[in-house]
Amino acid sequence: MSPITEVEGRRLPLTHLDKVLYPATGTTKGETLHYCASTAGVLLAHLHDRPVSFLRYPDGPDGQQFFTKNVPPGTPAWVHTADVPRSRERNARQVLVQDLASLMWAANLVVEFHTPQWRADAPGMADRLVLDLDPGEPATAVECCVVARWLRERLAADGLSAYGKTSGSKGLHLLTPLEPTPSNQVSAYARQLAVEAEEALPDLALHRMKRALRPGKVFVDHSQNAAAKTTAAPYTLRARAEPTVSTPVTWEEIEACEAPSDLVFMIDDIGPRLQRYGDLLGPLINLNRARPLPRP
Structure with missing residues (x-):
């Protein structure tokens, strides 16, 4: 059973919290989620209103990595999304990480956050x-x-x-x-x-x-x-050998x-900074x- 956590009134299943994502440091998935929660104020400020692309690495940086701009399957209905123009197709939709619940949902997928240099209400x-x-x-x-x-x-x-x-x-x-x-x-x-x-x-x-x-x-x-x-967002964790x-x-x-x-x-340095x-x-x-x- 995955533990269910309530975040700002949203029920979130947080999975595999004891899983070691960074073998070099022994850093677990639970510790990466704690990092996102404890730095949510600045993370959310820099993600706000920017369509997010995810580099996902669910098995750690040594496992499979894949980059996605589209809204992932199974995204909760309460997660905000935005129409984003694409060059070879009609508008696509991407995630907006606008609140703590959305941030923790995304962090549970094990992701790097990447954003464009523009906001959703003014593409390009x-x-x-x-x-x-x-x-x-x-x-x-x-x-x-x-x-x-x-x-x-x-x-x-x-x-x-x-x-x-x-x-x-x-x-x-x-x-x-x-x-x-x-x-x-x-x-x-x-x-x-x-x-x-x-x-x-x-x-x-x-x-x-x-x-x-x-x-x-x-x-x-x-x-x-x-x-x-897109560019790696400020304060995002990276899929490197260590949790930089x-x-x-x-x-x-x-x-x-x-x-x-x-x-x-690394993640332990950010709070003091x-x-x-x-x-x-x-x-x-x-x-x-x-x-x-x-x-x-």
Whole structure:
């Protein structure tokens, strides 16, 4: 029998709570659910009104993984969904994680949360820019931080503020709050930033995805600004060997990074960081911080 938990008046069966999802640390599914519940305030703030895509890994990161944008079979009727335009078909429907009950239902599926740069009520109108700094071995997060510092200054020259978070994998994400702007315009601007980063840091930064060019460099992935693309959400757990989290970081931490381990955070780290810093990505959901995209 699966235990039935009541969350905000919704009855939820929570399954296999003792199952070890992360063998490297012995972290159980119950512990991952506890993480989601204890960080629900910030998780929900960043998921709110954004159609969610799930990377599911029900048997842990070493088991089968599959990415889904559609509403999963068996989704409770009370979970909110939204129409989402797709390029080759009519509107599809995706989940909106709007409350604690929906968050715990989704967490019970064992998922990474991925979101677009726009909200459900304005598809394709981005309210943020994202640059995914992805290191090619032997480059690491240390090199990502060098590129991030250059990009921060470049964005500041256009009157834009940048905020960093770890990807929860090997890289770093930079995010900038924007006044709602068509995704294709944000994509073009982001690509130009990546090109300029490569010109300024030719031995380090790269704007093209070509694998042969990647070793030892940081790919400035601008593609996630496209309306159809998604990025790992702030505070989501990742399907990695250990229960790492996509974690907001300070610029002081980025500037001081001397080893990849300096920017690795796991579920037990997040509570203390929230107590110390609050939500470092709060400006992304503060409309007063949004700025217009520079004109070409």
